[in-house]
Amino acid sequence: MANLKFAVSMQRLIPFLGYHHILMILIAIAIILLSLLLAGCSSTSPLIPGIFLISMYYQHYTPSYDTSQVDPGVTAAIANIVGQAQLGVRVGYFGICVSPDGGDFLCSNNATALAEQVSVDQDPLNLIWVASTFKDSIIFPYLLIVAIILAFITFILLATFPGWHEERDLQTGSDVDVKPFPSRPVSQVALALIFIASIFVLVSVLWQHTASVAAATIAQDLGNGSVKSGVGTSAMVLGWFGFVLLIIVTIGLLVMILSIIVLDRLTDND
Secondary structure, rough: OOOHHHHHHHHHHHOOOOOHHHHHHHHHHHHHHHHHHHHOOOOOOOOOHHOOEEEEEEOOHHHHHOOOOOOOOOHHHHHHHOOOOOOOEOOHHHEEEEEEEOOEEEOOOOOOHOOOOOOOOOOOOHHHHHHHHHHHHOOOHHHHHHHHHHHHHHHHHHOOOOOOOEEEEEOOOOOEEEEEOOHHHHHHHHHHHHHHHHHHHHHHHHHHHHHHHHHHHHHHHOOOOOOOEEEEEEHHHHHHHHHHHHHHHHHHHHHHHHHHHHHHHHHOOO
């Protein structure tokens, strides 16, 4: 009986879900994904330390040798300095997470506070300082913040679009479901805002991807044989998925505006 009531209520609801409601849902999902991306490594809350741009950690492995290396033997000296260190560092847009012994993470936006909780033997090559330099000097989160604000404004504008409502047909006397066209200026403003937001996210994600790969590669090469590094997959997925959703909304709004223009012209011709 409960399932039947749910099915009936859904059948009543679905016809009243407008095209703009779908776009609003996509924008909401994009805002959530991008917000999670910005929140990466900002606290020890579940899953937050797992959202990072790059990670660096001490690990002994066979070093790479190349004919362009002037002093290949420096890897042995680095290995002696590292010793038995197991510290790992993860970097987010607004925070750094440190695992002193390969266990639980300590997260903060203050690298000095994290360094004070770690001994010299745990971080002999100053990976916390390297991570702080990457966060403060290379990462630029403000384009993403502006993009989220623009996307939220677009969400509000879409919420003003008229939905389905009943009107009485004067000829037949029966109630019919009608949906007026949304305001064209509001639609155009929403399209412009979501397009700008998409461009900002694209620039940020490309910047994030390029900077993270470059920094991770250089860090591992400098610690050849003793330091491993990697790029955060979850952060990349969140960024690119957010961009794709905003592009879908941009295309959806453009199609809606063009469709309304065509329908207006057809109506005028009639």
